[in-house]
Each structure stands twice: as C-alpha cells, then as structure tokens.
Amino acid sequence: MTVKIDHDNFYDTLTTLVNLLESREIEASRVSVSEVVEVYADYLLRSDKMSLSEVAEFLARAAALILSKVRALFPQQTAEADEEQDAILVERDASVSEALYPYKVAAIFLEVLHYRRSKHYTRESGELRPFYEVGDLYFLASLWWNIIGNIAAKNRSSQQDIIDLMTEDNPEETIEARMDDIKNSLLELKEVTLLELLSDKASKSFVVSTIIALLELARLGIIYLKQRQQFGDIYVGLKS
Amino acid sequence: MSDSNREIAEIARKIEAILFISTEPVKVTELSSILSVSKETVEEALHRIKAHYDSQHGFTLINVAGGWQMATASDLCEVIESYNSSYGYRLRLSKAAMETLAIIAYKQPITRAEIEELRGVRSDKVLETLLSSGLIRVAGRKKGTGSPLLYRTTQEFLEAFGLNSLSELPTEEELRNEGNIS
Numbered sequence: 291m292t293v294k295i296d297h298d299n300f301y302d303t304l305t306t307l308v309n310l311l312e313s314r315e316i317e318a319s320r321v322s323v324s325e326v327v328e329v330y331a332d333y334l335l336r337s338d339k340m341s342l343s344e345v346a347e348f349l350a351r352a353a354a355l356i357l358s359k360v361r362a363l364f365p366q367q368t369a370e371a372d373e374e375q376d377a378i379l380v381e382r383d384a385s386v387s388e389a390l391y392p393y394k395v396a397a398i399f400l401e402v403l404h405y406r407r408s409k410h411y412t413r414e415s416g417e418l419r420p421f422y423e424v425g426d427l428y429f430l431a432s433l434w435w436n437i438i439g440n441i442a443a444k445n446r447s448s449q450q451d452i453i454d455l456m457t458e459d460n461p462e463e464t465i466e467a468r469m470d471d472i473k474n475s476l477l478e479l480k481e482v483t484l485l486e487l488l489s490d491k492a493s494k495s496f497v498v499s500t501i502i503a504l505l506e507l508a509r510l511g512i513i514y515l516k517q518r519q520q521f522g523d524i525y526v527g528l529k530s
Numbered sequence: 531m532s533d534s535n536r537e538i539a540e541i542a543r544k545i546e547a548i549l550f551i552s553t554e555p556v557k558v559t560e561l562s563s564i565l566s567v568s569k570e571t572v573e574e575a576l577h578r579i580k581a582h583y584d585s586q587h588g589f590t591l592i593n594v595a596g597g598w599q600m601a602t603a604s605d606l607c608e609v610i611e612s613y614n615s616s617y618g619y620r621l622r623l624s625k626a627a628m629e630t631l632a633i634i635a636y637k638q639p640i641t642r643a644e645i646e647e648l649r650g651v652r653s654d655k656v657l658e659t660l661l662s663s664g665l666i667r668v669a670g671r672k673k674g675t676g677s678p679l680l681y682r683t684t685q686e687f688l689e690a691f692g693l694n695s696l697s698e699l700p701t702e703e704e705l706r707n708e709g710n711i712s
Binding site for chain 1: 552553590592594599600601602603604605607610621623625628629631632633635636648649650658690691692693699700702705706708
C-alpha cells in the first residue's frame with residue numbers, strides 16, 4: 291500500500307491518516323509506521339526550524355498511529371474478552387454512582403429488545419461492509435459507481451444523466467480558472483486585498499474557489515498572503 | 531370489494547413485491563414516492579399486509595430503523611436455525627458492551643472520557659468491540675483539549691435492537707424510576 295505524504299503539509303496529512311484509522315476507514319495493520327517516521331525524519335532534515343510544539347504534535351499523532359496498529363495486529367476483541375472489563379465493573383458495583391444507574395437499567399432494556407429482535411430473521415444482502423484502503427482505486431471506483439447507480443435508481447434517471455449533473459460545473463476547472471484570474475489581476479495591480487478579490491461576486495462557490503485558488507497559489511510559492519494588522523484585510527501579491 | 535379497497539389491495543401487492551426483494555428496511559416516504567400514493571395509503575396497506583401475514587404465514591413485517599422489512603415469524607426461529615446453522619449466529623454483547631452502548635444511545639454524541647467517567651472504568655476495548663460490530667460510529671471530534679473522538683449509534687444499532695427510532699427508548703426519568711436491578 292502506498293501512502294502519499296505531502297511534505298509541505300505534513301501535520302495535516304498525518305492527522306488525516308490517524309483520523310482515517312480511528313474511524314476504521316482504512317486498516318491500521320496495512321500502514322507502515324516506519325515509513326511514516328522516515329518521511330518525518332526527511333521532513334525534519336528539510337525544514338529550517340522546528341518548534342517544540344510541532345515535535346510534540348508529531349509524537350502525539352505517531353503514538354495514536356502506533357496504538358491503532360498494535361490493536362489491529364492483535365486478535366479482534368470478542369465479547370468474552372470484554373468480561374475482563376466486566377469483572378472490574380462488578381468489583382466497583384458497590385460504589386457505582388447514581389449517575390450510572392439509569393444506563394444499567396437501559397442496558398437490561400436493550401438486552402430484552404435484542405433478544406426479541408433476534409427471534410426474527412431477515413433477508414441478508416451478502417454484501418460485506420465497505421472496506422477502504424488508501425490507494426485502492428478499484429475499490430473507490432466500484433464504490434463511486436454504486437453511489438451513482440443508487441442515485442440514478444432513486445431519481446429514475448440514467449447513470450450518464452447523474453454524471454452530467456455532477457460534472458456540470460467542474461470545481462477543478464473553476465479553481466484553475468480562478469488561479470489564472472488572480473494571477474492576471476496581480477500582474478496589473480501588483481497587490482490586491484482579499485475583499486477586493488471577493489467584491490461583487492460574493493456567491494458561496496465564488497468565495498470557496500477564490501480561497502482555494504489563493505491557498506494553492508501560496509502553496510506553489512507564486513503569491514504571498516499578508517495580514518498587516520489583527521483582524522485586518524489580507525493582502526495578496528506576486529512573489530518576486 | 532369497493533374501489534378504495536381494491537386500490538389498497540393493489541398497492542399492498544406492490545409494497546409486498548418491493549419488501550420481498552429489499553435487504554434493508556424501506557421507509558414509508560420512499561414507498562409513497564415510488565408508488566405515487568399518499569403516506570396514509572402506504573401505512574394502511576402495510577398494516578393490512580402485516581395483519582394478513584401474522585394470521586396465517588411464516589413471516590411478518592417488522593418496523594425497524596425508520597422503515598419496514600419482511601422477517602420470519604418470531605416463533606419459527608428454531609426452524610430457521612435448524613435449516614441453516616449459520617443463522618444461529620447472533621451478535622453477542624457482554625454486560626460491559628451493553629452498558630456502554632446504552633450510555634452512547636442516551637448521551638450521544640459522547641467521548642470515550644465521558645463514558646469512562648460515567649462507568650468508572652476504562653472502556654477502550656468495549657468501544658473497539660462496538661465499533662467493529664458496526665453498532666456505533668465515530669461522529670467527528672469534540673472541540674477542546676485534545677479534540678477527542680465523538681461516538682454515536684448507527685442505523686445497524688436500530689436494526690439490531692428492533693427499534694424504529696431512538697425516541698422509542700424509555701426516557702432517563704423512566705429508567706431512574708425502575709425497580710432495583712440485580
């Protein structure tokens with residue numbers, strides 16, 4: 291499996307990776323922790339300065355990553371294994387606070403409901419729950435077509451109609467066009483403010499595409515973004 | 531048979547066909563939109579189908595997770611299990627898991643630390659079990675120190691416990707007034 295880490299945005303990428311693991315969208319056992327650490331070391335070597343809080347942030351994220359991986363490598367937790375925690379629970383029953391009481395009753399209520407429900411059998415789909423893997427294009431493509439198929443079935447239209455509808459206003463094209471517009475404005479005016487860039491056409495999509503275009507231009511090192519006073523306007527200019 | 535009765539009977543046949551092929555509960559609004567009839571008509575047809583099944587068939591209709599689904603009659607579960615032993619497998623939850631699930635159901639969205647504070651014991655393993663069984667899901671992060679994960683119950687939770695919605699659970703006040711539990 292390949293995990294692409296963007297060096298300029300290392301922490302966000304690592305946070306995203308940890309979030310994906312914690313929400314079970316990718317399998318922790320397939321993530322190479324050593325590779326992530328190597329990339330971080332590489333990032334450290336390239337960066338000019340590194341604050342203590344950034345290092346702490348990395349350590350916290352890396353710890354979460356290792357914990358997820360360790361859990362994934364050990365056998366799956368079963369109901370029997372939970373009994374350990376039950377045992378502690380029983381020991382503490384005497385001192386269980388009043389606050390927990392309603393939930394203990396609710397647990398019994400749920401048990402009864404579950405027993406009743408388990409007497410009914412329903413048709414099974416045979417489909418496994420979605421499994422996501424970073425870089426698994428085949429799976430993502432299948433998921434995409436399933437979603438399109440479901441929307442088409444619900445709207446009683448063809449899959450092509452849905453795709454046409456979704457790609458009517460391609461956001462990537464809009465952002466690229468907006469990047470060109472901003473560059474052209476800056477060639478003429480040298481420096482503009484964010485408010486000037488957003489004036490007149492402040493529709494939601496226009497604001498979003500402008501912000502993304504500015505961030506992308508800044509990431510590429512084409513423009514600078516400066517805020518000269520707290521809560522003041524943001525100045526945008528071409529880097530020399 | 532009156533015209534109205536004939537119409538309901540025809541709608542009931544269509545609903546029956548949809549529910550027969552569906553592997554998950556189908557909402558009344560969905561049936562109403564597909565069949566272009568009012569929600570009241572769909573509900574009347576559903577109750578007729580259910581009454582008919584309950585009187586002389588091996589299956590019934592159950593109202594779970596906000597929708598309707600065909601299911602085998604509860605008194606026939608042993609027959610189904612002896613026909614296919616794989617049907618005998620049911621999700622088994624420990625006391626700790628059931629208690630944690632109850633807390634999440636009532637307090638959602640809730641963090642692990644909040645659950646542990648209520649239970650007075652570590653709950654990470656139990657949360658793992660509930661997550662892998664699909665009964666709970668991660669529902670974002672709480673704003674604040676450490677941005678802890680928030681947990682919520684899922685649609686599968688409603689289906690597994692035969693609940694139509696969370697509002698069918700007794701209120702916390704009702705639970706407090708229950709007799710002593712063993």
